[in-house]
Amino acid sequence: MTIGGGPRGGHPRLQMPCLRKMERLIVSMQDPDMGIKMRNQRLLITVIPHAMTGNDIVEWLIQKYGISEEESLHLGNLIVKHGYIYPLKDPRSLVLRADESPYRFQTPYFWTSAKWPATELDYAIYLAKKNIRKQGDLIEHEKDNYNLLHKRINHTWDFVVMQAREQLRAAKQRRKGDRIVIDCQEQAYWLVNRPPPGAPNVLEQGPERRNGRTSRVQLNMDYYKREIEYCRKAMARSRVKSSICLEGYIKFNEQYVPHDPIMSGCLPSNPWITDDTTYWAMNAATATTPTKLRVERWGFGFGELLADPLGRAQLLDFLKKEFSAENLSFWEACEELRHGEQARIADIAAAIYQQFLAPGATRWVNIDSKTMERTLEGMRTPHRYVMDEAQMHIYLLMKKDSYPRFLKSELYRNLLAEAVIPPETKKRVFPFMRKQRHSSPSPALFLPAGDTEARADDKARGPAAAPVPEEED
Amino acid sequence: MKTRRTLKGHGNKVLCMDWCKDKRRIVSSSQDGKVIVWDSFTTNKEHAVTMPCTWVMACAYAPSGCAIACGGLDNKCSVYPLTFDKNENMAAKKKSVAMHTNYLSACSFTNSDMQILTASGDGTCALWDVESGQLLQSFHGHGADVLCLDLAPSETGNTFVSGGCDKKAMVWDMRSGQCIQSFETHDSDINSVRYYPSGDAFASGSDDATCRLYDLRADREVAIYSKESIIFGASSVDFSLSGRLLFAGYNDYTINVWDVLKGSRVSILFGHENRVSALRVSPDGTAFCSGSWDHTLRIWA
Numbered sequence: 001m002t003i004g005g006g007p008r009g010g011h012p013r014l015q016m017p018c019l020r021k022m023e024r025l026i027v028s029m030q031d032p033d034m035g036i037k038m039r040n041q042r043l044l045i046t047v048i049p050h051a052m053t054g055n056d057i058v059e060w061l062i063q064k065y066g067i068s069e070e071e072s073l074h075l076g077n078l079i080v081k082h083g084y085i086y087p088l089k090d091p092r093s094l095v096l097r098a099d100e101s102p103y104r105f106q107t108p109y110f111w112t113s114a115k116w117p118a119t120e121l122d123y124a125i126y127l128a129k130k131n132i133r134k135q136g137d138l139i140e141h142e143k144d145n146y147n148l149l150h151k152r153i154n155h156t157w158d159f160v161v162m163q164a165r166e167q168l169r170a171a172k173q174r175r176k177g178d179r180i181v182i183d184c185q186e187q188a189y190w191l192v193n194r195p196p197p198g199a200p201n202v203l204e205q206g207p208e209r210r211n212g213r214t215s216r217v218q219l220n221m222d223y224y225k226r227e228i229e230y231c232r233k234a235m236a237r238s239r240v241k242s243s244i245c246l247e248g249y250i251k252f253n254e255q256y257v258p259h260d261p262i263m264s265g266c267l268p269s270n271p272w273i274t275d276d277t278t279y280w281a282m283n284a285a286t287a288t289t290p291t292k293l294r295v296e297r298w299g300f301g302f303g304e305l306l307a308d309p310l311g312r313a314q315l316l317d318f319l320k321k322e323f324s325a326e327n328l329s330f331w332e333a334c335e336e337l338r339h340g341e342q343a344r345i346a347d348i349a350a351a352i353y354q355q356f357l358a359p360g361a362t363r364w365v366n367i368d369s370k371t372m373e374r375t376l377e378g379m380r381t382p383h384r385y386v387m388d389e390a391q392m393h394i395y396l397l398m399k400k401d402s403y404p405r406f407l408k409s410e411l412y413r414n415l416l417a418e419a420v421i422p423p424e425t426k427k428r429v430f431p432f433m434r435k436q437r438h439s440s441p442s443p444a445l446f447l448p449a450g451d452t453e454a455r456a457d458d459k460a461r462g463p464a465a466a467p468v469p470e471e472e473d
Numbered sequence: 474m475k476t477r478r479t480l481k482g483h484g485n486k487v488l489c490m491d492w493c494k495d496k497r498r499i500v501s502s503s504q505d506g507k508v509i510v511w512d513s514f515t516t517n518k519e520h521a522v523t524m525p526c527t528w529v530m531a532c533a534y535a536p537s538g539c540a541i542a543c544g545g546l547d548n549k550c551s552v553y554p555l556t557f558d559k560n561e562n563m564a565a566k567k568k569s570v571a572m573h574t575n576y577l578s579a580c581s582f583t584n585s586d587m588q589i590l591t592a593s594g595d596g597t598c599a600l601w602d603v604e605s606g607q608l609l610q611s612f613h614g615h616g617a618d619v620l621c622l623d624l625a626p627s628e629t630g631n632t633f634v635s636g637g638c639d640k641k642a643m644v645w646d647m648r649s650g651q652c653i654q655s656f657e658t659h660d661s662d663i664n665s666v667r668y669y670p671s672g673d674a675f676a677s678g679s680d681d682a683t684c685r686l687y688d689l690r691a692d693r694e695v696a697i698y699s700k701e702s703i704i705f706g707a708s709s710v711d712f713s714l715s716g717r718l719l720f721a722g723y724n725d726y727t728i729n730v731w732d733v734l735k736g737s738r739v740s741i742l743f744g745h746e747n748r749v750s751a752l753r754v755s756p757d758g759t760a761f762c763s764g765s766w767d768h769t770l771r772i773w774a
Contacts, residue, residue, distance in 0.1 A: 017661050017680055018724065021704035065702035071741055075702060078725055200747055200766075207528050207546060207576055209594065209618045209638050209662065230652065240690040245673065249734060252671050253717050260715035261759040262474075262774070271497075271514065272477040272760045272774035280496060283757070303628050339585035342602035342609065384609075385648055395629060437515045443495055443538025444555035 016205070019082070019113040026084050029060065030105055036060045041102035043088050046177050051088060051104045054097045073098055081202050082112050086188035088180070094191055104181065110189040112203070118193035121156070124149045126190055128164035141196050255300055259293055267291075269425040275437050276425055285309040292419040299407055302399040314415065318406050319398075326363035327394050327402070330356045334391035338384060349382035357390070367393050474730070476744050477760065478772040480511055482518055487764035488545070489579075490751045493534045500541045501751075501764055502529035508543045510555065513762065513772055520555055522563050531580040531591070542570070542589055544577035550591050552603055571601045578620045581633075583647075590633060590647075592619040598635050600647060612645050614652045621665045627672045634675050636663030642677050642687060656687045658694045665709045665752075669733075670716040676733075678707030684721050684731065698731040700738055709751050714758025722749030722763050728773075744771060 029035045041051035054076075061072040076096040079085050080103070083094065088102040096103070108114060127146045131138055138146060150157060171179055195201045257263050261270055271277045282291055290310055298305040298314075305311040312328075319325040333356065337348045356365045357375065367375075371389050378386040406412055485505040492499050497514040506527050510520040526547035533542045535552075544550035550571035553563050571577065575594035582589055583600075588609065592598045598612040598619055617638035625632045631647045642663055644654040661680035668675045674688045674695070683699035684707050698719060705725035712719055718739065719731040728742040728749055747766035754761040760774035 018682065018705045021682070025704065061702070065700075067702050070743065071702065074725070074727065074743065075704075078705075207530070207594075209620075234654070234692075237692065239692045240688075242688065242691045242693065242695055245688045245691045245695065248671070248673060249669075249716070253715055253734060256670065256715035257717055259758075260713050260717065261757065262713045262754075262761075263715055263717055266759060270759050270774055272772060277514070279759070280757075306628055335584070339583060339587055341587045341604045342607050343605055388648075392629065439512055439515045439517060440495070440497065442498065442512075442519060442555070442557070443493065444540075445557060 016113070022079060022082060022084055023111065023113065026079070026105060028064075029057075041088065043102060043180065046180060048088060048102065048104070048177055048181060051102045053100045054087075054103060055099055057085065057096065057103060058098045069098070081192075083188050083192035084111065086184050088184055091184045091187050092191070094188065104184070106188060107185055110185055112192060115189070116193075116203070118190075120149060120153060121160070123190065123194060124153060124157075124160045125163045125167070126186060128160050129168055132164060132168060139196070145194070259297060267424055268422040274425055277438065277440075278422070278425075282420075282422055289418065289420050290415065292416070292421050295412075295415050295419045298412075302403045305403065305406075314411065315402075315406060318409060318411050319402060321411075322402065322405070324402060326356065326365050327398050329363060330365045330394055331391060331398070334387045334394075337387055338391075340384070342384075345384055346382045349379065349386055352387060353379060365390075365394055474740070474742060474773050476771045477774045478513055478516055480513060480516055480770040480772075481768070482509060482511075483507060483768045483770075485768060486747070486750065486766035487768060487770055488528065488530045488750050489532045490753060490762055490764045490770060491532055491534045492753055492755050492762065493538045494536055494756055495538055496755050496757045496759070498534070498538065499762055499770070500532050500534050500543075501770055502532040502543050502545070503768070504528050508532055508541065508553075510541060511770075513770075520563060522553055524551070528576070531577050533580050533582055533589075535582050535586040536584065537586050540586055542580050542582065544571065544580060544591070546576050548573045548575060548577060548593070548595075550577050550580045550589060550601070552589070568603065568606070570603050570606050571599060572606075573597070573599070575618070578618065579622045581622060581624055583624060590622060590624065592622045592635055594618040596637070598622060598633075598645065610647060610650045612650055612652070614643055614645075614655075615639055615641065618662075620663060623666050623668050623675065625672050626668055626670065630672070634666050634668065636666040636677050636679075638662045640679075642666055642675070644689065654689065654692060656694060658685060659683070661706065664706060667711050670712055670714065676710050676712065676719055678710040678721050680706035680724075682706055682723075684710055684719060686719075686733065696733070696736050698729075698736060698738070700729075703729065708749060709753075709763075711752055711754045711761060713754060713761075720752055720754065720761055722752040722765075724748045726765070726767075728752065728763060742773065745769070 036052050036056050038050045038052050040047045040049050057076045058069065058072045061075055062069060073096065080094050080096045084106050085103050086106055088104060127142055131146060192202060266279055268278050269276050271279050283294060287310065298308065298311045305315055316325055316328055319328055333352045337352060340348050355361055356363055367390050371393050375387065375390045483503040485503045487501055487503050490499055490501040497512055498510060499513050500508060500510045502508045504527055506524040506529055508522045508524060508529060509518055511518050524543060526545055529543050529545040531544050540552050540554045542550055542552045549569055552568045552570050554566050556563060570589055571591045573593035573595050577591055577593050579592040580589055587603050589601050589603055590598065596615045596617060596619060599608055600610040602609055615637040619635050619637040622633055622635040632644055632653065633647060634642055634644045636642045640657055640659045640661060640663060642656045643652045646653050659679040659681055663677050663679045665678040666675055673690055674686055676684055676686050678684045682703050682705060683697050685694050686696040688695045705723050707721045707723050709722040710719060717733055719733050720728060722728050726745045726747055726749065730739045732739050745765040745767050749763050749765050751764035752761060760772050762770055762772050764770045
């Protein structure tokens, strides 16, 4: 149809695997046996062969994929938007209508993946043709583009006009039906490749990937040594059978589904649905009576108990009674070290040592001699992970010893007994009267702007230290 | 499930979003360089920053809720402390933390406000100290751009997973910088990775139009979530609180909800008018937020 496809060697290929899949779908749609039944469609007075109706497309997709009409229409629309099928009746709008409007398959010559990127020369010829045919009466944006191109490739403008005239002359020789088809094909191609302002550009991909070749892996001795080490470790690693892993998922699922608001709803109500923030107020870090689900969840694993600030506070109370509260404090201090500011690492490590590990320390924690030896060794050049071994030792101690006792303790059983199950919010009598949505104070408000000391401290401790009081409704 | 809130205000494609731990605030970034902090419950905008670059592809909320991090085509990750002081310009207190040699594709704070993990188009991930901007650890091994990362949800662990254009998902040890495990079964770029709530597995969404579940203990792929009628790539995935549902946003403007255990699709959600580029479930699992190239964010519940 047009001469000059542009240099293909240097241009980046359109990396969209979805286009390949769409093309395969298009090919199967045109299959003589299983594809869409095409027939002649009437367009005003002309008869266009090999066309189908929008309805045909939607029905065929429903049949082939077993999907709903909504999904089928959506998929069909995308195919049309990418220019693989074009409408005959309203060629300027690439939209699929699920009615008797006629559509045709785009010729493979104009497929999005085949003829990309569209060249300026081709676009100029296309606009020139339109200009001549419509005697200067182009649409706004096409007029702008035409003038722009005229300026930019002025040196070949004679060629452009010549080509345009030649193509128009050749087109006059064709039958009306063919002419309409060719026009529609071309128009669809350009609607996809040069979308009018306001219309989404389906070919837009985002920033280019794979363009940096600066830090690629060097295939030298070091690289191979690392690869060998990695493979050795991989082979030595013990693998669990998938069936056991899958059982693990099922168990996890059984435990947690009642706690999943999207799966099981939440009481009294999901704030997003009813605009009622009571759920958040009841589950805040500072809530006085925790809900039953929340207290139950502390029993799922030691991590759950630690993760909930209220749970952690209860654990601390329990440990105080057992005279092992320093374990939790030690663990928290080590977390501060692990996630702390780089410049303060040495200081924090020294403080931990003084408070918890030094002989005669006020809050001495009991770790075995080997670990203590290694920790002391590491303290000579303190780094972020110097307390890791000691921290893990204490963590496991709490998890295997204190935690099971906590769960069996009276403290916990009382909490469970006193825990509330919030009543479900009654459905409002007048549902259209929306509840007023109150704003809540931002967590960013809780640190005075100039107070860097407090800020650093709070930051290190994470959300547990800065509770956000929710506005009561 | 349906849209409960629509956040309008970005003038261009929304590229990334993250939740605050308070379960209602979110930060979102877009192509025109704007980063906005919203109270999505009331749909009010609370803060707005204009970055000096376009295509801000990564943004993250600090665990304390007092700062945000963002970056994109500027190859850097910057941290902005959030302030309500009208006299202070947020851009004034900006800290330039990470420096890569190509675009920043993902960033995430670790357990505190003091460290940031970044992934970049230069094929590496890196761990930085926020206050000093010092590089604490770098992670080399991907053969192409790294597009996404997620931290393991464990209180003892020190690992994270990253996915890239080399079709590989790699699990790293933050302390040593070594790759522990790698998985290569996708047919195309991996756009998004997210850990299963128990931390024993992770899901990935890719341009090959499938989402896959990889188990870390079994060391292999254990499920594929795909349908013949889905031909566009998955850009973003996240689990519901119990891990029973996998929400995936696709480049065909839809969100598909998969049953993780059965491997089948539960439902498809329409609403966005352009690609879904970001999808995250809220910290308490009551809703999820999707950001799209149609300039809006939607909260679904």
